[in-house]
Amino acid sequence: MTLSRREREKKEKRDTILGAAMTVFAERGFDAATLDEIAEKAEFSKGAIYGYFKNKDDLFLSLIEEGLNELSEIIKSVVESSLTPIKRIKDLIQRILVYLEENKDFFRIFAPERGGFTEKKHPEALKRILPKHQKNIEMVTKVMKEGIRTGELKKVESRVLTFTLFGLIHSCIGRWVMEGGKGSLKRDARVITSIFLDGVRR
Amino acid sequence: MTLSRREREKKEKRDTILGAAMTVFAERGFDAATLDEIAEKAEFSKGAIYGYFKNKDDLFLSLIEEGLNELSEIIKSVVESSLTPIKRIKDLIQRILVYLEENKDFFRIFAPERGGFTEKKHPEALKRILPKHQKNIEMVTKVMKEGIRTGELKKVESRVLTFTLFGLIHSCIGRWVMEGGKGSLKRDARVITSIFLDGVRR
Amino acid sequence: MTLSRREREKKEKRDTILGAAMTVFAERGFDAATLDEIAEKAEFSKGAIYGYFKNKDDLFLSLIEEGLNELSEIIKSVVESSLTPIKRIKDLIQRILVYLEENKDFFRIFAPERGGFTEKKHPEALKRILPKHQKNIEMVTKVMKEGIRTGELKKVESRVLTFTLFGLIHSCIGRWVMEGGKGSLKRDARVITSIFLDGVRR
Amino acid sequence: MTLSRREREKKEKRDTILGAAMTVFAERGFDAATLDEIAEKAEFSKGAIYGYFKNKDDLFLSLIEEGLNELSEIIKSVVESSLTPIKRIKDLIQRILVYLEENKDFFRIFAPERGGFTEKKHPEALKRILPKHQKNIEMVTKVMKEGIRTGELKKVESRVLTFTLFGLIHSCIGRWVMEGGKGSLKRDARVITSIFLDGVRR
DNA sequence: CATGAATGAGGATTCATTCAT
DNA sequence: GATGAATGAATCCTCATTCAT
Numbered sequence: 001m002t003l004s005r006r007e008r009e010k011k012e013k014r015d016t017i018l019g020a021a022m023t024v025f026a027e028r029g030f031d032a033a034t035l036d037e038i039a040e041k042a043e044f045s046k047g048a049i050y051g052y053f054k055n056k057d058d059l060f061l062s063l064i065e066e067g068l069n070e071l072s073e074i075i076k077s078v079v080e081s082s083l084t085p086i087k088r089i090k091d092l093i094q095r096i097l098v099y100l101e102e103n104k105d106f107f108r109i110f111a112p113e114r115g116g117f118t119e120k121k122h123p124e125a126l127k128r129i130l131p132k133h134q135k136n137i138e139m140v141t142k143v144m145k146e147g148i149r150t151g152e153l154k155k156v157e158s159r160v161l162t163f164t165l166f167g168l169i170h171s172c173i174g175r176w177v178m179e180g181g182k183g184s185l186k187r188d189a190r191v192i193t194s195i196f197l198d199g200v201r202r
Numbered sequence: 203m204t205l206s207r208r209e210r211e212k213k214e215k216r217d218t219i220l221g222a223a224m225t226v227f228a229e230r231g232f233d234a235a236t237l238d239e240i241a242e243k244a245e246f247s248k249g250a251i252y253g254y255f256k257n258k259d260d261l262f263l264s265l266i267e268e269g270l271n272e273l274s275e276i277i278k279s280v281v282e283s284s285l286t287p288i289k290r291i292k293d294l295i296q297r298i299l300v301y302l303e304e305n306k307d308f309f310r311i312f313a314p315e316r317g318g319f320t321e322k323k324h325p326e327a328l329k330r331i332l333p334k335h336q337k338n339i340e341m342v343t344k345v346m347k348e349g350i351r352t353g354e355l356k357k358v359e360s361r362v363l364t365f366t367l368f369g370l371i372h373s374c375i376g377r378w379v380m381e382g383g384k385g386s387l388k389r390d391a392r393v394i395t396s397i398f399l400d401g402v403r404r
Numbered sequence: 405m406t407l408s409r410r411e412r413e414k415k416e417k418r419d420t421i422l423g424a425a426m427t428v429f430a431e432r433g434f435d436a437a438t439l440d441e442i443a444e445k446a447e448f449s450k451g452a453i454y455g456y457f458k459n460k461d462d463l464f465l466s467l468i469e470e471g472l473n474e475l476s477e478i479i480k481s482v483v484e485s486s487l488t489p490i491k492r493i494k495d496l497i498q499r500i501l502v503y504l505e506e507n508k509d510f511f512r513i514f515a516p517e518r519g520g521f522t523e524k525k526h527p528e529a530l531k532r533i534l535p536k537h538q539k540n541i542e543m544v545t546k547v548m549k550e551g552i553r554t555g556e557l558k559k560v561e562s563r564v565l566t567f568t569l570f571g572l573i574h575s576c577i578g579r580w581v582m583e584g585g586k587g588s589l590k591r592d593a594r595v596i597t598s599i600f601l602d603g604v605r606r
Numbered sequence: 607m608t609l610s611r612r613e614r615e616k617k618e619k620r621d622t623i624l625g626a627a628m629t630v631f632a633e634r635g636f637d638a639a640t641l642d643e644i645a646e647k648a649e650f651s652k653g654a655i656y657g658y659f660k661n662k663d664d665l666f667l668s669l670i671e672e673g674l675n676e677l678s679e680i681i682k683s684v685v686e687s688s689l690t691p692i693k694r695i696k697d698l699i700q701r702i703l704v705y706l707e708e709n710k711d712f713f714r715i716f717a718p719e720r721g722g723f724t725e726k727k728h729p730e731a732l733k734r735i736l737p738k739h740q741k742n743i744e745m746v747t748k749v750m751k752e753g754i755r756t757g758e759l760k761k762v763e764s765r766v767l768t769f770t771l772f773g774l775i776h777s778c779i780g781r782w783v784m785e786g787g788k789g790s791l792k793r794d795a796r797v798i799t800s801i802f803l804d805g806v807r808r
Numbered sequence: 809c810a811t812g813a814a815t816g817a818g819g820a821t822t823c824a825t826t827c828a829t
Numbered sequence: 830g831a832t833g834a835a836t837g838a839a840t841c842c843t844c845a846t847t848c849a850t
Contacts, residue, residue, distance in 0.1 A: 031233030034823065045832045047826080056824065121234055156393050159377070164397055167373020168366060175365045191358050195366055199401025212813090236840065247815045249843080258841070435637030438844065449811045451847080460845065560797050567781045568774060568801055575773020579765070595762050599770055603805025616834090640819065651836045653822080662820065 014052045017042045018066065021059050026105035030060055060109075061128050067106040068132040072139075074099055079139045085147030086197060092140065093169065093196070094189045100173050101185045107173050137162055147200075154202050161200055168192045216254045219244045220268065223261050228307035232262055262311075263330050269308040270334040274341075276301055281341045287349030288399060294342065295371060295398070296391050302375050303387045309375050339364055355402050363402055370394045418456045421446045422470065425463050430509035434464055464513075465532050471510040472536040476543075478503055483543045489551030490601060496544065497573060497600070498593045504577050505589045511577050541566055551604075558606050565604055572596045620658045623648045624672065627665050632711035636666055666715075667734050673712040674738040678745075680705055685745045691753030692803060698746065699775065699802065700795045706779050707791045713779050743768055759806050767806055774798045 003011065020042035024033045035056060039046040053059040078091045100107045137159070144161040147153035153161065172188050222244035226235045237258060241248040255261040280293045302309045339361070346363040349355035355363065374390050424446035428437045439460060443450040457463040482495045504511045541563070548565040551557035557565065576592050626648035630639045641662060645652040659665040684697045706713045743765070750767040753759035759767065778794050 029233065031231065035825090036823075046824090047833065048831055050825075051830065121230055154397070156397075160374075160390065160393055163373045163377045164370060164394060167369040167371075167376070169369075171365045171369025171372065172362075174369070175361070188362070191362055192366065195356070195358075195401035196397075197401075198403075199397035199399075201400075215813095237842085238840075248841090249816065250814050252842070253813065433637065435635065439846090440844075450845090451812065452810055454846075455809065558801070560801075563781070564778075564794065564797055567777045568798060571773040571775075571777020571780070572770055573773075574777065575769045576766075578773070579769040592766065595766055596770060599760075599762075599805035600801075601805075602807070603801035603803075605804075619834095641821090642819075652820090653837065654835050656821070657834065 010052075013044070017044060017049055017052055017059070018063055022063055022105045022109065025060060025063065026108040030109075057122060057125060061125055063106070064110055064129050065132060067103065067110060068129070068136065070103075071096070071099065072132065072136055075136055075139050079143055084152065085143050085150060086152050086201070088143050089147070089165070089197065090193050092143070093165070093193045096169055097172065097185045097189045100169075101176075104173075104177060104181060108177065137166075140165065151202060153200050156200075164200070165196060168196055215246075219246060219251055219254055219261070220265055224265055224307045224311065227262060227265065228310040232311075259324065259327060263327055265308070266312055266331050267334065269305065269312060270331070270338065272305075273298070273301065274334065274338055277338055277341050281345055286354065287345050287352060288354050288403070290345050291349070291367070291399065292395050294345070295367070295395050298371055299374065299387045299391045302371070303378070306375075306379060306383060310379065339368075342367065349402075353404060356404050358402075366402070367398060370398055414456075417448075421448060421453055421456055421463070422467055426467055426509045426513070429464060429467065430512040434513075461526065461529060465529055467510070468514055468533050469536065471507065471514060472533070472540065474507075475500070475503065476536065476540055479540055479543050483547055488556065489547050489554060490556050490605070492547050493551070493569070493601065494597055496547070497569070497597050500573055501576065501589045501593045504573070505580070508577075508581060508585060512581065541570075544569065555606060557604050560604075568604070569600060572600055619650075623650060623655055623658055623665070624669055628669055628711045628715065631666060631669065632714040636715075663728065663731060667731055669712070670716055670735050671738065673709065673716060674735070674742065676709075677702070677705065678738065678742055681742055681745050685749055690758065691749050691756060692758050692807070694749050695753070695771070695803065696799050698749070699771070699799045702775055703778065703791045703795045706775070707782075710779075710783060710787060714783065743772075746771065753806075757808060760808050762806075770806070771802060774802055 017038070021033075021038045024038045024041060027033075028037075035046050035049060038059075039049055042049075049059065053062060074095050075092065078088055078095060081088060081091070083091070141158045141162045144153060144158040147161075148155055148158060169192070172185070172192050176183070176185055176188065219240070223235075223240045226240045226243060229235075230239075237248055237251060240261075241251055244251075251261065255264060276297050277294065280290055280297060283290060283293070285293070343360050343364045346355060346360040349363075350357055350360060371394070374387070374394050378385070378387055378390065421442070425437075425442045428442045428445060431437075432441075439450050439453060442463075443453055446453075453463065457466060478499050479496065482492055482499060485492060485495070487495070545562050545566045548557065548562040551565075552559055552562060573596070576589070576596050580587070580589055580592065623644070627639075627644045630644045630647060633639075634643075641652050641655060644665075645655055648655070655665065659668060680701050681698065684694055684701060687694060687697070689697070747764050747768045750759060750764040754761055754764060775798070778791070778798050782789070782791055782794065
């Protein structure tokens with residue numbers, strides 16, 4: 001599926017804007033971020049942004065979507081491998097941490113469980129994001145279920161295992177970001193992998 | 203330390219406002235919340251709020267502080283008990299979950315690791331909150347250290363254990379809130395306690 | 405006309421408030437001054453002020469009125485003396501300067517020709533103040549007229565002479581205030597007296 | 607130095623706003639003036655003003671600055687002429703009066719000796735305005751000094767002469783404004799010139 | 809009379825969004 | 830398509846004034 005020069009350039013510009021938006025949203029949060037600052041950082045006019053995104057919400061959601069899609073692909077590729085559930089979990093932790101390490105800003109923007117985007121103010125926002133997030137959860141939960149069936153994992157509600165895993169990853173990155181983003185996450189990956197597996201192994 | 207009627211009433215009104223603010227901040231997030239809505243919910247005039255709080259920031263931070271103080275007391279009481287580290291950890295999980303279950307909105311407001319209050323926009327806010335949060339982290343970390351020293355826990359960086367524990371609790375409540383806050387957290391408490399302890403035990 | 409203790413105390417309190425108001429109005433200007441600050445400085449509650457003055461405007465105008473009345477008395481006593489017009493002018497300059505030196509704040513508040521109290525916003529304010537001010541002008545103008553009649557002064561419109569005199573005094577105090585209110589105005593009095601008299605003498 | 611159409615229009619609009627602001631500030635005073643009224647008079651939206659001026663203070667100060675700059679040029683051109691000091695003073699009075707006659711509102715806004723902009727509330731305002739005003743004072747004072755040196759003027763502190771002159775001009779316009787701005791100031795110019803010169807001549 | 813908590817109108821300022829050029 | 834000036838709704842905060850205690 002090749003794109004014409006026209007389309008290629010358009011996509012490039014869109015990405016430029018998304019990049020600038022990512023930085024600003026990460027620094028300020030959704031509400032405090034202004035299109036002015038994003039436009040300036042992207043070296044576009046404010047008006048131009050509206051050629052690529054319907055509005056501020058759309059811009060933000062596109063960002064989240066893009067990230068969730070990439071996470072989806074990572075998860076999918078791991079989940080579909082033919083390794084044992086435990087090995088797949090190990091892979092998952094490692095690859096998600098690597099992804100988030102490289103996409104620190106995405107992590108800072110995306111905290112679905114907390115929800116800067118609440119049901120009350122952005123109902124359609126949730127409609128657009130939650131499904132993707134839940135799909136990711138489902139994929140991981142599948143692995144958990146398999147592990148339970150094969151007897152490798154404790155017999156607990158599989159979704160609890162998934163959320164536990166995400167909670168660990170979340171806190172791990174959270175600490176890393178909080179401490180300034182110094183040091184590699186590689187070692188942390190090994191530590192929380194060991195904790196999680198020992199915790200959930202039967 | 204008895205209060206005069208005057209002071210008692212003042213405190214009650216302050217609490218009314220705090221309660222309304224809690225609800226609104228939880229529903230909207232800090233930026234999107236308006237003093238208008240808080241005032242209306244508290245059945246006070248907008249101006250009256252400024253008799254109790256310096257400004258919107260102050261109102262929000264007071265909320266967080268109050269919550270962190272209560273958490274602090276819970277943690278302190280557990281930490282200082284004479285039980286074994288592992289028993290204290292069990293207690294901790296259970297009591298924090300109970301507290302957050304009863305203070306769902308506080309949980310939704312407080313997500314320091316995500317940081318709606320960023321360094322760039324609210325530096326003094328961090329000055330007021332972070333220390334309290336870190337004090338809590340320190341107290342828990344002390345227990346972890348003790349567990350490591352007594353050989354009950356794995357030899358990993360103690361702070362990692364603390365963050366892991368908080369991550370578990372966080373994800374547990376997060377899931378509960380996400381799923382509508384139905385069902386008791388009691389059972390979940392048992393599950394994640396088991397996972398955590400098996401994960402970190404030597 | 406003796407006052408009962410009741411009345412005496414009331415007057416004293418009124419004066420306390422006026423004094424505080426004078427300071428604050430001088431420092432901030434009418435609009436920027438707040439009743440809060442005035443009340444605090446007077447060591448009264450905000451509400452109490454309304455027992456003595458109808459409102460903020462009234463408080464301010466009472467201040468001006470009081471000052472204008474005192475000036476009136478000074479002017480009157482000079483004007484009615486039996487000295488030659490020129491001698492009376494000399495006296496006038498000296499005594500007005502002394503008064504304003506001792507009432508620097510009144511001077512800073514009162515700048516009728518400029519008018520923080522404009523026709524558009526405080527029409528009744530002008531009604532209350534302007535007549536008094538104009539009465540002062542008239543009294544001085546009378547002296548000027550007399551000087552012209554006796555041939556001591558130039559034959560120019562008498563009101564111009566009055567305004568010229570006031571302009572000199574005004575600029576003299578203005579400079580003194582601007583330079584920090586140091587040094588006595590006595591010497592300046594002599595200088596501008598000489599300038600004015602040489603300027604207007606026939 | 608030609609401007610593009612863009613720039614020309616921008617300047618024109620800025621001037622429109624300044625004009626409206628001048629009127630409103632003159633009528634109401636700084637504090638009582640509202641951006642709403644200024645915007646309405648300028649036939650702009652309130653928000654648009656912020657595209658031309660940083661805030662209300664900036665708008666006001668720009669007004670003052672512009673006026674002081676024009677006065678500066680007038681004073682400079684007179685001061686640098688090769689006439690005798692006395693002739694230059696004559697010129698000065700006449701030209702300043704003409705300028706203020708044509709810029710009545712500027713006069714009503716600008717009363718530095720009274721100071722709506724006090725040190726306490728607008729310190730940076732003074733930083734922006736006072737220097738310009740003082741420069742004007744210096745320029746005139748130079749002429750006074752020269753006149754003293756050549757023996758044409760009395761031996762008094764030169765700054766006193768300057769302030770006296772300004773006081774005369776001030777009171778002259780003040781009276782004119784107070785009396786409704788009717789009649790030309792030309793004649794008044796001659797009168798106060800004569801008074802001032804006779805007053806300060808040796 | 810005094811108090812000070814409460815009111816609520818009002819004002820400066822910001823910013824997403826639109827639209828003429 | 831891109832621009833950025835203009836819009837105007839929205840929001841925080843202040844403060845004169847009132848009134849129950």
